[in-house]
Amino acid sequence: MGDPLNAFITACDLPPLKEGRLSGLRIAVKDNISTAGVPTTCGSRILQGYVPPYDAFVVELLRAEGARIVGKTNMDEFGMGNTTENSGFGPTLNPIDPRRVSGGSSGGSGAAVAAGMADLALGSDTGGSIRCPAAFCGIAGHKPTYGRVSRFGLVAYANSLEQIGPLARSVQEIATLLQVLCRHDPRDSTCRNRPFDLVPTGEIRGVKIGIPEEFFGFGVDPRVAAVVYRAIERLEELGAEVIACSMPSMKYALAAYYTTCMSEASSNLARFDGVRYGLPVDHRPSWHEAFREVRKRGFGSEVKRRVMLGTFALSAGYYGRYYAKAQIARDLVREDFAQLFREVDLIAGPTMPTIAFRLGEKSDPLSSYLADILTVPANLAGIPAISIPCGEVEGMPVGLQLMGRHFQDELVVDAAYAYEQARGCER
Amino acid sequence: MISRKDVEHIAELADIGLAPEEVEEFTHQFNLILDYFEILDQLPAEGGWTRTDTEDLNVMREDLVVPSLPQHEAIMNASAREDGFIKAPRVM
Numbered sequence: 001m002g003d004p005l006n007a008f009i010t011a012c013d014l015p016p017l018k019e020g021r022l023s024g025l026r027i028a029v030k031d032n033i034s035t036a037g038v039p040t041t042c043g044s045r046i047l048q049g050y051v052p053p054y055d056a057f058v059v060e061l062l063r064a065e066g067a068r069i070v071g072k073t074n075m076d077e078f079g080m081g082n083t084t085e086n087s088g089f090g091p092t093l094n095p096i097d098p099r100r101v102s103g104g105s106s107g108g109s110g111a112a113v114a115a116g117m118a119d120l121a122l123g124s125d126t127g128g129s130i131r132c133p134a135a136f137c138g139i140a141g142h143k144p145t146y147g148r149v150s151r152f153g154l155v156a157y158a159n160s161l162e163q164i165g166p167l168a169r170s171v172q173e174i175a176t177l178l179q180v181l182c183r184h185d186p187r188d189s190t191c192r193n194r195p196f197d198l199v200p201t202g203e204i205r206g207v208k209i210g211i212p213e214e215f216f217g218f219g220v221d222p223r224v225a226a227v228v229y230r231a232i233e234r235l236e237e238l239g240a241e242v243i244a245c246s247m248p249s250m251k252y253a254l255a256a257y258y259t260t261c262m263s264e265a266s267s268n269l270a271r272f273d274g275v276r277y278g279l280p281v282d283h284r285p286s287w288h289e290a291f292r293e294v295r296k297r298g299f300g301s302e303v304k305r306r307v308m309l310g311t312f313a314l315s316a317g318y319y320g321r322y323y324a325k326a327q328i329a330r331d332l333v334r335e336d337f338a339q340l341f342r343e344v345d346l347i348a349g350p351t352m353p354t355i356a357f358r359l360g361e362k363s364d365p366l367s368s369y370l371a372d373i374l375t376v377p378a379n380l381a382g383i384p385a386i387s388i389p390c391g392e393v394e395g396m397p398v399g400l401q402l403m404g405r406h407f408q409d410e411l412v413v414d415a416a417y418a419y420e421q422a423r424g425c426e427r
Numbered sequence: 428m429i430s431r432k433d434v435e436h437i438a439e440l441a442d443i444g445l446a447p448e449e450v451e452e453f454t455h456q457f458n459l460i461l462d463y464f465e466i467l468d469q470l471p472a473e474g475g476w477t478r479t480d481t482e483d484l485n486v487m488r489e490d491l492v493v494p495s496l497p498q499h500e501a502i503m504n505a506s507a508r509e510d511g512f513i514k515a516p517r518v519m
Contacts, residue, residue, distance in 0.1 A: 053500040189486070255464045266441060273442075275515045280506030283516050288442060290516040296444030304443050305453060308434070309460065311441040325467035332470075366459050 005093045005102070007073055007112040012038045014059075014069035021176060023066030028118035030106050031072040032079060033164065034153035035059055042155050043075040043105075045088040046298025050277045056153020057185045058122060058164050065180045070118055073108030077300045078269065079124060079157045081105050082132045082371055083362055086302040091359060095137060096396060100356040103136030105129040109167050110137040120173055124154055126162040127257055128351075128375025131387035134167055135399025136356035138389045140416065141167040142174050145407050146382030147192045150185030158264035159190075161257075161379040171388060171417040175200050178409060198410040200417035205239030207415060208344040209402075214250035215349025218373045227398045228350045231390035231419065235348070238418055243344055249332035250377065256329035257376035258369055259313050259322050265303075266310030272298065305365060333380045341405045346415055350374055351387035351399030374401065384409040388416045390423070429457045 003011075009031045016023065029035060032042040034052035036059075041047045055063075062069065076086035084092040084107030092107040094100040095115040102111040106123030110133025113121045123130040125143035134141025142165045149164045156162075166177035175198055184193035211232060216225045236242045274281030274294035281294045299307070313322035340347060353371060362368035378385035383403055390400035400419065404412040434454045438445045445453070495501075498511055507514035 050504055053496055053503060186488075252466060252470065255466050258460075259464060259467070270442075274506060276502075276513060277504035278506075281516060283507060283514065285516065287516045287518045288439075291442040292439075292444035295442060296446075299443065301449070301452075304438075304445070304449070305456065307443060308437045308441050308453070309457065312437050312457075315437075315440065320472065322464060322467065324472075325470050328470050328473075329467060364459075365456055366463060369460070369463075 003117070005095055005098065005111045005115060006090050007092050007108040007115065007117060008071040009041055009043065009074050009089050009108070010039050010072040012069060012071055014038065014063060016066045016068055017063045018066065020065030021180060022062060025067050025119040026070045027062055027067045028071050028073045028109055028112040028121040029059065029069055030075055030109050030121070030123050032075060032124060032155045032157070033059060033122055034155070035069065035072065038072060040072065040155070041088070043077045043087040043089060044298065044300070044303070045279070046272050046295070047278045052153070054153065057150040057187065058181055059153065061180050061183060071112070073106070073112055073121060075108055076105035077303050078155070078265070079105040079126050079129055079162070080265070080302045080306055082128065082368060083357060084108065085359070085362070086300055088300055094356050097356070100358055100396065101136065103133035103356060106167065107133045110134055110139060110141070113137070113167050113169060114139050120177055121167040122164055123167050124162055124164050125379065126158050126261060127372050127379050130165045130167060131351045131375050131385060131399065131401060134387040135351035135397065138397030139167055139169050140171050140174050140386065140388045141165065142178065142386040142409070142413065143378060143384065144178065144182065144409055145384045147190050148194055148196070148384070148407065148409060149181045150183070150188040150191045152185050152187040156268045158261035159268070160264060161261060171413060171420045172200060174386070175413050175417070178413065194407050196409060198413060200414050202414065202418040202421045204235065204415050204418040207240045207346060207411070208243055209235060209240050210243050210245040210340050210344035210347045212245050212247040212250070212340070212347060212349065214247045215374055218250070218353065219370060220350055220353040221355070221393065223393045224350050224354060224398050227391035227393060228400055231400045232348055234422055235415070235419055238422055240415070245340055245344065247336045247340065247377070249329065249336045250373070252329035253333050253377050253380060254369065254373050256326040256333065257372070257380055259326035260330065262306045262310035263313050263323050264310070266307045266314060269303065269307050274298070302365065330380045333377055337377070337381045337383060345404065345411060347403045349401050351401040355393050355396035355398065378403050382406060384412045386412050386416045388420060390419070429454060429461060
């Protein structure tokens, strides 16, 4: 199989275990989701050669429903980025314009589905990593409610934020995958028994949709905003009630998100020491010297930055100023959503502030972080959020983001389906 | 302000080796990022973790013995092994 976009790190062919709802479908799986017998690198050189001895629960579920796993997709190292340029194995190019990035961190999954190299894909979303590549590649991607899909077998980066979820060309397929993936698993203590129960109807008459003004500030390209406003008008024509609102905690959301994910990363990534898996560690120097050397060789710059800043944010004397404050801000975000969801059923806005970046455009880390401002609030609060294509700017796709109450993924997906049906009829 | 020395100290705490040019680059970038994080200083020091969705706090269960990975599979990715154990650099 040719891979001119560099969407895959490893091609494989794991046949279905039995017939089911996914029979005949080829599924690409992000390379931070464990596959027994198939290398799983997380986009990192430090895990080169690592072969998991077991399958992630979601992989078991897919194969038991008739799916064929065709490859492990490229990603920003350990999920840290929104372009795949932080992959240890080169960036994934955007299938619509190969001079642009595919988005990230699940960029390989987004590109593989958009280019037809796979029918469906799994990604993981810590701060937007499913929705960003979906928006940039012009497909649908859903981050489920925290606790809806088992994380057993997902290599942890920031446990309190991340969820596994589907990417597909249609909302109907997103619904089918969620029916398969939302299953209780005692091996993930945060996983709830909440099966996904929806046959999309596309009926949204009377659904109240809040539009926080902040989702159209923070560096949102006015052309992107205009496309998204038109999509929201379309939802209104379909019978939804659109309500202007405000989310004041948005100004803290990005700092809260980055402080939290970096802190969690500094703890989670301590396990990559070259002893139990990954690059071999030299046994001659002392413990710390040996680890420093293997992590110097194995980690890319962004991983080093996040692990170090997380170590700093948790260190004595700085914990109160950074990590503790971030948790207060996280609560404000949660409270803002709780308050808004007393008035409205869904919240809508753009997924990303701009269209897909050109390769190399986001070389400065802070400017790359700022592009996550519209996706991180859903992760901080643990609520479900979907991105679906809603138009174009400069020939590049724009994503409409819909967010809902905890465990109301069904309503989010059904509203997305309503929009997709209406848009499909127009085109 | 974060200095080069601070960056070297954090790298040591995090067990991450850095090349000299990385120390330079990270010092500059960390200052920009931490300046941005200063917005958190506007928040009160108290509060936090006031969960309103309390339905699923701390679900407990009895301990249960279940099958686990066999030893040889559990250690098969280790770079050095001896007598069914994983070999690690010396601590002392």
